[in-house]
Amino acid sequence: MATVIKNLQVAAGSLSLPDKTIPFWGFANAFFGSPQTPGPLIEATVGDRLTIRLIHNNSFARIGEPISIIFPGQENVMVRKIPSGPLIPQPVQPQYAGGKMISLTNYLDENVDWLIEYSFTATKPGIYLYESGTNPEKQIQMGVYGVIVIRPSGYNTPDHPNYKTAYGAGTGSDYDVERILVIGEIDSIMHNDVEPGVYYDMLKFKPDYWVINGRSFPDTLAGDNNTSQPYGSKISCKVGQRVLLRVINAGFQNHTFYLGGFVGRVVAADSFPLMTPTLDATYEKTGVTLGSGQSFDIVFTPTTPGDFYLYDREYHHLVNNNQFPGGMMTKIEVTT
Amino acid sequence: MSLINLWVKDGYLSTPDGNSIYFWGFSKSENGPAQLPGPHMVVTQGETVTVNLYNTLSEPVSISFPGQTGVTVEGQPVQPQYSAGRLVSFVNHAEPGDMVSYTFTATHPGTFIYESGTNPHVQIPMGLYGGMVVRPADYDPNVKEYKTAYGTGTDTEFDREYLLIMGEIDPDLHQAVEEGRSYLISKYMPRYWTLNGRCAPDTMLMDNMDHLPHQPYSSMIMAQPGEKVLIRYIGAGIGNHSLHPHGNHTRIVGMDGRLLRNGNVDLSYKRFTVLVGPGQTYDQIYQWDGLGYTPENPIPITLPNLRNMGIGNVGWTMWSGSPYLGVKGDIPKGVTSFNEFGEYYFMLHSHKEPQITNWGEFPGGMMTMIAIYPSLSPDVGILT
Ligand SMILES: [Cu+2]
Numbered sequence: 031m032a033t034v035i036k037n038l039q040v041a042a043g044s045l046s047l048p049d050k051t052i053p054f055w056g057f058a059n060a061f062f063g064s065p066q067t068p069g070p071l072i073e074a075t076v077g078d079r080l081t082i083r084l085i086h087n088n089s090f091a092r093i094g095e096p097i098s099i100i101f102p103g104q105e106n107v108m109v110r111k112i113p114s115g116p117l118i119p120q121p122v123q124p125q126y127a128g129g130k131m132i133s134l135t136n137y138l139d140e141n142v143d144w145l146i147e148y149s150f151t152a153t154k155p156g157i158y159l160y161e162s163g164t165n166p167e168k169q170i171q172m173g174v175y176g177v178i179v180i181r182p183s184g185y186n187t188p189d190h191p192n193y194k195t196a197y198g199a200g201t202g203s204d205y206d207v208e209r210i211l212v213i214g215e216i217d218s219i220m221h222n223d224v225e226p227g228v229y230y231d232m233l234k235f236k237p238d239y240w241v242i243n244g245r246s247f248p249d250t251l252a253g254d255n256n257t258s259q260p261y262g263s264k265i266s267c268k269v270g271q272r273v274l275l276r277v278i279n280a281g282f283q284n285h286t287f288y289l290g291g292f293v294g295r296v297v298a299a300d301s302f303p304l305m306t307p308t309l310d311a312t313y314e315k316t317g318v319t320l321g322s323g324q325s326f327d328i329v330f331t332p333t334t335p336g337d338f339y340l341y342d343r344e345y346h347h348l349v350n351n352n353q354f355p356g357g358m359m360t361k362i363e364v365t366t
Numbered sequence: 367m368s369l370i371n372l373w374v375k376d377g378y379l380s381t382p383d384g385n386s387i388y389f390w391g392f393s394k395s396e397n398g399p400a401q402l403p404g405p406h407m408v409v410t411q412g413e414t415v416t417v418n419l420y421n422t423l424s425e426p427v428s429i430s431f432p433g434q435t436g437v438t439v440e441g442q443p444v445q446p447q448y449s450a451g452r453l454v455s456f457v458n459h460a461e462p463g464d465m466v467s468y469t470f471t472a473t474h475p476g477t478f479i480y481e482s483g484t485n486p487h488v489q490i491p492m493g494l495y496g497g498m499v500v501r502p503a504d505y506d507p508n509v510k511e512y513k514t515a516y517g518t519g520t521d522t523e524f525d526r527e528y529l530l531i532m533g534e535i536d537p538d539l540h541q542a543v544e545e546g547r548s549y550l551i552s553k554y555m556p557r558y559w560t561l562n563g564r565c566a567p568d569t570m571l572m573d574n575m576d577h578l579p580h581q582p583y584s585s586m587i588m589a590q591p592g593e594k595v596l597i598r599y600i601g602a603g604i605g606n607h608s609l610h611p612h613g614n615h616t617r618i619v620g621m622d623g624r625l626l627r628n629g630n631v632d633l634s635y636k637r638f639t640v641l642v643g644p645g646q647t648y649d650q651i652y653q654w655d656g657l658g659y660t661p662e663n664p665i666p667i668t669l670p671n672l673r674n675m676g677i678g679n680v681g682w683t684m685w686s687g688s689p690y691l692g693v694k695g696d697i698p699k700g701v702t703s704f705n706e707f708g709e710y711y712f713m714l715h716s717h718k719e720p721q722i723t724n725w726g727e728f729p730g731g732m733m734t735m736i737a738i739y740p741s742l743s744p745d746v747g748i749l750t
Binding site: 236238248284286288291292293309310311312313314315316317319333334335336337338339343344345346348349352354355361 | 430431432433434435436437443444445446452453456457474485486487488490550551552554604606621622623624626628629631633641643644645646
């Protein structure tokens with residue numbers, strides 16, 4: 031039972047697509063990081079107390095709006111804010127001004143506040159989004175989202191029954207190789223309008239790029255790096271290894287993620303494990319449809335070496351600027 | 367072992383509103399017509415299946431077999447194909463004028479899609495998709511407990527079976543391909559929604575109609591009261607289609623060619639509407655045993671809702687004119703009834719109502735009927 035502290039800022043930055051560069055907003059590791067999408071991966075173990083702060087930003091371009099974080103899937107989230115209060119943690123609440131809701135949760139006004147601090151106890155293992163709760167239709171699409179992974183206790187202790195499992199012993203979530211795939215879409219016109227502050231009519235939302243971990247193919251295949259899109263999504267494994275794919279939809283659209291010809295076993299949906307001591311409700315699929323904010327944990331074991339593409343079966347999302355190949359696609363390399 | 371030869375070629379689809387649409391499809395023979403969807407592949411679990419693909423188009427074509435693992439070409443696992451470092455196909459392809467031969471063992475019974483793995487945002491909507499049914503190893507259509515979708519003891523017995531493959535057609539894409547013009551997939555806007563390559567009301571015509579040479583498959587579902595009807599859905603387009611039958615719920619017994627059962631735990635479930643996602647398959651059992659009907663008591667206790675008996679005041683109806691199964695009655699003047707023997711008709715359709723139109727005109731699109739006959743030949747509802 032540790033305390034996990036994460037200090038974040040939100041800032042404007044520059045996002046690299048395979049054929050152009052557009053502005054974006056994202057979370058940054060406070061003080062020493064630059065904005066990125068998805069935001070910094072937050073990892074914790076069941077029982078940990080998470081303290082996640084948004085700190086007012088003096089080093090990068092501010093986005094010029096109040097900012098906040100919501101934590102779908104977490105319960106009893108508490109908040110405090112300095113200096114405008116509440117100074118003693120209290121449950122998060124929607125925020126209103128003039129009788130109108132202006133934020134889904136308590137927010138940071140960078141002109142007034144130094145920091146806002148959210149805290150909660152990690153009670154359930156799984157993969158969760160953390161994302162903007164203020165002007166979310168704009169801020170999430172601009173890139174203000176990230177992932178929290180909560181591990182079962184003992185996940186990193188060899189000989190522990192929960193070792194290398196996503197949800198603990200007896201949940202069918204044992205794995206050798208794990209990959210988090212955050213899927214979504216980008217409307218580059220929106221990004222180009224929003225950052226300079228030009229009015230953008232959300233009813234005109236029409237994405238033209240589709241991403242995994244913030245990148246469009248073939249950039250998805252590059253390794254992790256220090257760019258504004260730090261997380262690669264290529265998967266490497268050996269024949270016979272159990273691959274755990276943790277697919278989570280941070281976008282607004284449904285996407286059907288095809289597993290590259292493998293038949294995967296869905297072991298958890300929205301981080302609820304499907305196998306319990308009394309019922310095994312896991313099932314096999316060649317691809318899964320994810321609505322906004324939903325996640326699936328899928329395990330499969332490649333039996334032959336080779337390269338296999340994993341992609342959005344909505345094949346019009348496999349393009350960059352209307353050209354195949356591109357978009358929401360990555361690869362698994364299986365070696366002997 | 368099964369050997370299946372497919373030729374990729376072009377042709378013209380017919381829509382009920384009189385349109386003729388250029389398309390690409392698979393053909394069963396060198397001189398036969400391209401068809402939408404491609405020929406049904408019906409094989410048996412454990413069988414080695416070889417699919418020879420002959421490409422007569424002017425660009426590479428391939429077939430991917432979602433749900434079949436261990437697909438090989440020339441003894442090697444299928445692999446992505448590149449040209450000058452750029453991905454062309456997800457799996458081995460046939461160059462124009464060439465052929466490629468895929469081999470795999472059908473390890474699991476169920477319903478599967480097969481589809482192009484090359485330039486997929488063009489080739490799949492142009493028509494390069496089809497359905498594959500794998501029979502369980504112990505399948506025996508002549509023995510009730512062995513006429514199943516997933517094997518004896520899996521609670522998937524059926525009396526008749528039907529395969530419905532969903533698709534969408536954006537005529538602009540097809541015309542651009544026909545004329546060799548570029549097409550922006552971002553403008554993709556379907557105007558027709560298809561079941562087995564046809565739009566309603568053509569969906570209700572029989573197989574192999576002379577005037578639909580490229581669309582050989584009917585989507586008409588026919589059964590007797592109480593029979594177990596296995597309905598296999600495949601989503602071949604890019605849309606999510608919420609399909610529902612009137613008359614009863616369906617019980618979903620398998621998805622993506624995998625039985626919904628873990629050991630003794632039955633994971634099958636009932637739905638009124640099934641959301642068929644792109645590339646996904648659903649196997650379901652439908653039974654019409656409603657209204658207190660039994661062969662011993664052919665008069666329903668509750669009369670059917672007349673709204674379920676036809677499709678509105680368009681000048682024609684499927685209603686018999688009588689609420690009693692197997693009886694024909696008076697039809698309002700000026701209305702044509704297509705009812706034959708006093709059978710009941712229930713719609714099966716996409717619940718996204720714009721999709722039950724042909725270019726905006728109702729009725730049409732992704733819609734068909736389930737007909738419950740007082741008696742029906744055992745030759746109806748057989749998939750080959
Ligand atoms: Cu209906």
